[in-house]
């Protein structure tokens with residue numbers, strides 16, 4: 001009887017010890033996850049990419065390189081992916097912007113319609129800036145550049161949005 005009791009006490013003891021170690025490990029893991037999240041980009045770093053891809057897109061569309069224009073658009077959106085994790089409260093505003101406000105620009109890219117593209121592209125600049133003001137960054141104003149942000153690629157060339165690999 002006594003032996004059985006001792007065995008139970010020992011087993012419970014081992015179990016409790018295990019649980020404590022496990023909870024310490026979980027705690028440590030959470031700290032490490034938080035540390036990794038802390039060094040991942042939030043909005044500022046991806047927005048630099050958004051800015052550059054947005055400018056490049058215009059010159060690609062103008063050059064009839066619609067595949068490149070759509071590629072710029074696609075990865076302009078993708079640039080914000082880290083914010084899903086690092087800024088979960090703010091990310092949905094970007095998602096809505098890209099999927100709804102920006103949709104007419106993408107539509108013009110797919111239609112290879114430069115006239116429509118230029119109109120929608122110009123209109124969307126104010127929407128970029130509306131979000132900046134709304135989030136307390138009214139001092140960040142996007143302006144259209146006279147040349148692409150990146151000079152290392154050819155903007156002219158014949159291609160279509162569907163050429164961009166899925």
Ligand code: HEC
Pocket residue numbers: 042043044045047048050051052054090093094097124125127128129131132135137140142
């Ligand atoms: C959902 C809101 C939102 C939308 C939409 C948005 N931005 Fe931003 N943008 C921000 C915020 C917030 C910052 C400031 C970054 C920070 O402090 O984390 C910023 C900063 C920037 C910067 C400055 C980056 C730097 O640090 O040099 C540029 C350039 C920029 N945005 C371009 C654009 C362009 C172009 C568009 C439209 C195609 C756009 N943004 C749309 C929220 C937005």
